[in-house]
Amino acid sequence: MGAGHAHRLYRRGDSPVHTLPPHTKLAAAFLFVLVVVSTPREAVWAFAVYAVLLAVVARLARVPARFLLRRLLIEVPFVAFAVLMPFVAEGERVHVLGLSLSVNGLWGAWNVLAKGTLGVAASVLLAATTELRQLLLGLERLKLPPLLVQIASFMIRYGDVITDEMRRMRIARASRGFEARGVRHWGVLAKSAGALFIRSYERGERVHLAMVSRGYAGSMPVIEEATASPAQWRLALALPCSALVVCLLGWTL
Amino acid sequence: MHVPDGFIDAPTSAVTGVVAAGALAVSLRGARRELDERTAPLAGLVAAFIFAVQMLNFPVAAGTSGHLLGGALAAILVGPYTGVLCVSVVLLMQGVLFADGGLTALGVNITDMALVTTVVSYAVFRALLAVLPRGRRSVTVASFVAAFLSVPAAAVAFTLVYAVGGTTDVSMGKVATAMIGVHVLIGVGEAVITALTVGAVIAVRPDLVHGARGLRQRLRLRVAGELVDAPVGTPAPAARASRRGLWAGGLAASLVLAGFVSFYASANPDGLEKVAHDRGIDTKEKEHASAGSPLAGYGVADVSDQRLSGGLAGVIGVGVTVVAGSAVFWAVRGRRGEDASPVDSGL
Numbered sequence: 001m002g003a004g005h006a007h008r009l010y011r012r013g014d015s016p017v018h019t020l021p022p023h024t025k026l027a028a029a030f031l032f033v034l035v036v037v038s039t040p041r042e043a044v045w046a047f048a049v050y051a052v053l054l055a056v057v058a059r060l061a062r063v064p065a066r067f068l069l070r071r072l073l074i075e076v077p078f079v080a081f082a083v084l085m086p087f088v089a090e091g092e093r094v095h096v097l098g099l100s101l102s103v104n105g106l107w108g109a110w111n112v113l114a115k116g117t118l119g120v121a122a123s124v125l126l127a128a129t130t131e132l133r134q135l136l137l138g139l140e141r142l143k144l145p146p147l148l149v150q151i152a153s154f155m156i157r158y159g160d161v162i163t164d165e166m167r168r169m170r171i172a173r174a175s176r177g178f179e180a181r182g183v184r185h186w187g188v189l190a191k192s193a194g195a196l197f198i199r200s201y202e203r204g205e206r207v208h209l210a211m212v213s214r215g216y217a218g219s220m221p222v223i224e225e226a227t228a229s230p231a232q233w234r235l236a237l238a239l240p241c242s243a244l245v246v247c248l249l250g251w252t253l
Numbered sequence: 254m255h256v257p258d259g260f261i262d263a264p265t266s267a268v269t270g271v272v273a274a275g276a277l278a279v280s281l282r283g284a285r286r287e288l289d290e291r292t293a294p295l296a297g298l299v300a301a302f303i304f305a306v307q308m309l310n311f312p313v314a315a316g317t318s319g320h321l322l323g324g325a326l327a328a329i330l331v332g333p334y335t336g337v338l339c340v341s342v343v344l345l346m347q348g349v350l351f352a353d354g355g356l357t358a359l360g361v362n363i364t365d366m367a368l369v370t371t372v373v374s375y376a377v378f379r380a381l382l383a384v385l386p387r388g389r390r391s392v393t394v395a396s397f398v399a400a401f402l403s404v405p406a407a408a409v410a411f412t413l414v415y416a417v418g419g420t421t422d423v424s425m426g427k428v429a430t431a432m433i434g435v436h437v438l439i440g441v442g443e444a445v446i447t448a449l450t451v452g453a454v455i456a457v458r459p460d461l462v463h464g465a466r467g468l469r470q471r472l473r474l475r476v477a478g479e480l481v482d483a484p485v486g487t488p489a490p491a492a493r494a495s496r497r498g499l500w501a502g503g504l505a506a507s508l509v510l511a512g513f514v515s516f517y518a519s520a521n522p523d524g525l526e527k528v529a530h531d532r533g534i535d536t537k538e539k540e541h542a543s544a545g546s547p548l549a550g551y552g553v554a555d556v557s558d559q560r561l562s563g564g565l566a567g568v569i570g571v572g573v574t575v576v577a578g579s580a581v582f583w584a585v586r587g588r589r590g591e592d593a594s595p596v597d598s599g600l
Contacts, residue, residue, distance in 0.1 A: 009350065009351070026349075029356065030356050030357075033258050033355065033356045033357050034263070034357055036258065036259070037258050037259050037262075037263050037266070037355075037357050038263045071352065074351065074352055074353055075257060078256075078257050078260070088424075088427050111259055112257070112259050112260050114259065115257075115258045115259020115260075116257035116258050116259050116260065116355065118258070118259075119257060119258030119259065119352075119355040119356060119357070119358075120257065120258075120352045120355075122356070123348065123349065123352035123355075123356060124352045126349070127349070127350050127351070127352065132350070135349065135350070139349075145277075145278075145281055147281055147285075147292060147293060148277065148281065148338075148342065150293040150297065151292070151293055151296045151297045151300060151338065151339075151342050152297070152300075152342050152345060152346055153297070154293060154294055154296075154297020154298060154300070154301070155297045155298075155300035155301045155304060155339075155342055155343070155346060156346065156350075157297075158297065158298055158301045159301045159304055159305070161301070162298070162301040162302055162304070162305040163304075163305045163308065165305075166305050166306075166308070166309065180310075180311070180312050181312055182312055182313070183312075183313065183445075185312070186311055186445060186446060186449060187449055189309060189311055189446075190446055190449030190450040190452075190453055191449070191450075191453040192309070193306050193309060193321070193446070193450045193453070194449075194450045194451075194452075194453025194454040194456075194457070195453070195457070196302060196305065196306065197299075197302055197306075197330060197450070197454055197461075198454060198457060198458050198461060200298045200299060200301060200302035200305075201295065201298065201299065201302075201331075201461055203298055204291070204294045204295040204297070204298030204299065205291070205294075205295065207294040207298065208291045208293075208294040208295065211294060218290055
């Protein structure tokens with residue numbers, strides 16, 4: 001998660017998905033994932049339909065498949081966990097290629113892999129079609145506490161600054177011949193982390209003073225109001241609603 | 254350790270979501286008390302710091318490296334409320350922006366990684382500071398132990414959540430052994446780095462370390478060639494000493510108890526395992542295991558490690574209990590303090 005990620009994540013565009021108000025997209029993504037998670041794992045076909053639904057959204061948003069697949073790599077640590085499951089889970093066992101695998105564990109692994117991948121794909125699509133600022137605005141519209149949204153926006157805005165500061169410290173260390181090779185060098189790295197904290201904190205104090213001198217009194221001014229028409233809500237909620245139909249079918253069939 | 258979607262079932266995710274929302278509401282109010290109207294920029298910058306420091310790689314050996322989780326560090330540096338808030342914001346942004354951790358698993362992730370780590374580490378930290386002599390070294394030692402316990406505590410919390418709402422029935426003993434075993438190792442790294450970092454900050458700006466506020470030198474004035482303490486509301490030293498003894502005794506007793514009780518408790522197989530044994534499921538599994546499964550050696554390692562993990566769980570349990578008690582204590586004391594001496598706090 002380098003500093004540049006925050007910019008590479010968003011793909012500029014003017015597709016119907018891009019122009020939707022942020023809070024409708026956030027709500028749609030969240031509801032979609034919720035529906036996916038509550039689908040029974042035995043309904044294998046339902047997950048295929050979900051994947052098709054997401055592919056349709058990606059197509060509408062003109063997000064290339066390669067971009068989406070590369071971003072899915074973030075899931076890899078949990079894939080490892082899922083691969084272990086058939087070996088350690090309880091219950092009746094089957095033999096595949098000379099390995100003793102738990103049936104229950106196989107279902108569990110499938111469950112985690114399918115739902116996790118769909119969840120990651122939904123979040124990646126959301127982040128790829130929504131600008132950072134818009135995303136924060138959307139969170140505020142969805143009635144997250146304003147203070148929390150402010151903190152998040154400061155974190156996002158200054159994240160790059162702080163990471164750059166860390167990078168400069170690394171370059172400074174490297175240019176003095178330091179190379180971290182093992183546990184013995186933790187002291188130096190920890191001192192850098194400490195210095196980074198002090199710099200971040202002091203910057204926070206300066207930012208606060210600058211804000212106060214510009215008339216800040218606890219809340220940020222609202223520059224643009226994010227509003228959504230019923231038609232936009234309908235378009236955004238089409239995804240979770242169709243997913244819900246699939247989910248209900250999955251429970252009944 | 255970011256939990257993805259589908260790992261924990263929907264009802265449990267909803268419950269942990271409610272817990273996380275409650276924790277956020279409490280910590281928003283608490284952070285406003287810790288930082289007053291500077292909350293937004295300062296907490297935001299500290300969150301950015303935690304986000305950045307999680308990317309700082311600490312080489313271990315032979316090409317492997319680890320990184321800081323930051324819950325304990327945040328709690329010690331900026332206080333428990335702001336700590337919970339900052340780590341939660343980091344997790345929220347990682348979930349929404351970077352698809353790191355599922356959207357429906359946000360509640361689990363915040364409860365586990367923001368709430369449990371911060372609260373356990375801060376409680377252990379305060380308890381140790383109350384016991385240890387005043388000084389910089391004590392702060393370092395306390396932050397070492399606090400950070401060390403916070404990571405397995407998160408693993409225990411995750412195991413509990415998994416026991417309630419896991420989507421696969423892996424036996425709890427195995428999950429607990431694997432999770433706690435790995436996280437004890439991670440905890441050692443976390444502890445060393447946290448202690449070193451806190452030490453580095455204390456060396457430069459001790460006033461910034463929330464956990465080291467008691468260390469601050471009192472203002473002394475030279476009056477007629479003699480050093481005199483500046484008139485500040487001073488706490489009664491006698492009461493403090495006796496309380497320290499009480500703290501030490503209580504903590505030692507409960508740690509010993511937790512260790513012993515859990516040792517005997519985990520020496521016996523639990524109900525589920527016993528049922529499995531009686532039903533013969535167990536023997537079938539053993540037979541398969543010895544039939545050439547790559548995990549044949551698991552059973553032995555399982556038993557010998559379970560005592561350790563049980564004892565550890567007990568110690569962490571003490572930590573959690575200390576939190577609950579201290580929370581009530583501090584709430585009551587804080588209110589009483591406000592009522593009694595509004596002038597002192599102004600100074």
